[in-house]
Amino acid sequence: MDKIYIKNLEVFARHGVFPEENALGQKFLISAVLYTDTRKAGMTDDLTASIHYGEVSQMMKAFIEENTFKLLETAAERLAFKMLMEISNLEQVKLEIKKPWAPIGIPLETVSVEILRGWHRAYIALGSNMGDKEAYLKQAVAALDEEEGCWVKQVSNFLTTEPYGYLDQDEFLNGCLELHTLLTPQELLELIHRIEADAERKREIRWGPRTLDLDILLYDDLILDTEDLTIPHIEMEKRDFVLRPLAQIAPLVRHPLTRKRVSEMLADLESE
Template sequence: MDKIKIEELEVFAKHGVFPEENVLGQKFLVSAVLYTDTRKAGQTDDLTASIHYGEISQFIDRFMKEHTFCLLERAAERLAEELLLHTPLLKRIELEIKKPWAPVGLPLKTVSVEIDRSWHAAYIALGSNIGEKKRYLDKAVEALNETRGCRVERISSYIETPPYGVIDQDMFLNACLKLSTLLSPRELLARLHEIEKEAGRERKIHWGPRTLDLDIIFYDDLVCQEEDLCIPHVEMHKRTFVLKPLHEIAPYKRHPVYGQTVREMLETLEIKR
């Protein structure tokens, strides 16, 4: 990925733990590495095909002056998020905020906070087999798309499938979607649980009936195996109701553990059946 760099932009703003810092203000130095694709701009000499570092600098200056935060961590987090949300071609940002006049009572050159934030690609499986199934799926897609730091990029067709595990229940309506998100895996999981709860989901019977079921299938190429969070989804390669709609939107997405594409996993599963 190509980079555009802004180094030590000087801003006078009012951030700090002490009340006098919020009133009197002080100098901050902001540096940013903007990750984007500059190929088209390099070929056409067209500024609209790249990121305007002058506009980014003005954005940083305005944001730092219009807000007041106690912590540099908070200032950096919010600024990075706002830049990623409002800069269409920005894929990732490394951001550093330095505080040269930090009131620590000791001689020092500067203190700083440096963070790295980016957009991530997550694939979410959706399912429902109680009540107005399509409405539950539609509302879940809408809720995700309206979540700050989330953009629904693609969604599969809705397919009807037989129940998995506990078979004495109604048919399921299933789908998969691709989500661009600034949320961490745990933040995304928490948001999915909130949306399920809003739909009246009750976790009483494992593999039992549910108004709405939302699962993280992939999150970039992350491999995470924790007690309450497994990515890729541990059962996804065994589930036709996941692989079929996922194949519709991402047939060549490769499983980071097994090395197979979604198409290959689906073909293998269909042969076994």
Template sequence: MDKIRIENLEIFAKHGVFPEENFLGQKFVLSAVLHTDTRKAGLTDELSYSVHYGEVSHLIKKVVEENTWKLLETVAEATAKAILLSYPMVSQVDLTIKKPWAPIGLPLDTVSVEISRGWHTAYIALGSNMGDKEKYLNEAVEKLQQTSDCQVLKVSDFLVTAPYGGVEQDDFLNGALALKTLLTPQELLERLHEIEQEAHRERLIHWGPRTLDLDILLYDDLVLDTPDLIIPHVEMHLRDFVLIPLAQIAPWKRHPVLGLTVSQMLADLQAKQES
């Protein structure tokens, strides 16, 4: 990926843990590396195919000047988010914020915080088998779209499937969506749980009936195993009600552990079911 660099942008602002810092202010020095594809801009000499570094510089200045925070970490997060949301061609931003002569009672040149933030692609399974199933699924899609750190890219058709897991209950309506997000996997999980709770989801019976079920299937090519979140989803390759809608929107997405595409996993599963 190509890079556009903004080096040592000086901004006077009011950030710090001490009241006098928030009142008097001081100089901050920011540098940003914008990850973007400059190929078309280079071939056409058209600015519209690139990222206007002057506009980005003024956006950084606006965010840093017009807010007051205690921590450099907060300044960095807010600035990176503003850049990524404002410039779709930027896939990642590396940001460094330096604070010269920080008041720590010792001689130093600067303290600094450096972060890298960027867009990720996640695939989410949707399911419902209580009440107005289609309404619950459509509302979940809309709520993810309304989440400031998320953009819904594709949504599959919804299909009716038999319940999974041996619990007697109504048929499910299932689907899948592709999501562009700035959220970490854990933050995304928390957001999905919030949406489920807003649909009055109750976790009473394992594999039992539910108004709304939202699961992270894949997150980039991440392999993650924690007590509350496993990515890729541990049973996605065994569930046709997951693979059928996922194959509709991402047939060539490859499972980072099995090495198979979604289409290949679906074909293998259907072959086993027919044998």
């Protein structure tokens, strides 16, 4: 991805853990790498097709000057979030905030914090087989889209499917959506658990009846296996009720382990 650099933008602000720093202020230096696609701007000489580094510099300066944080980490995190939410065409940003006058009692050139933040693409499966199933699924889509730092790009049709695992229950209504998010996988998991709880989801029987079931299927090309989260979702390639709606919105997306496209996994499943 192409990059636009802003190096050592000088601002005077009031960040620090000591009251004197918050009252008197000091100098900070901000550097940013803006990850974007400059091809159209380069071919057309049109500034609106790129990112206006002058406006971005003014945004960074105003944010750092108008806010007060104890930690450089917080200043960097909040600034990166604001930039990604408000700057069109910005896919990722690398931020470094330097503190040349850090009050530590011994000579040093600078103390700095550098972070890399950006948009991620996740695919989430939705299911319900209790109450007003369609209403529960639509409620989940709306909740994800309304969360700050998230937006729903695509939603599949909702499909009626037979229950999986535990068969003595009603048919399911299933779907999938594509989500663009600034959340980490763990933060996204916590969010979907809150949405399930709002729908009064009960976890009493494995694969049992539920008002709402949300699962992270894919997150970029990430391969993750922790105590409470596995990505890609376990055995998604064996589940018709996952692959059919997912193939509607992402037929060419590849499984990061097998490298098979969603459309290929569905075809394999249907041929068995």
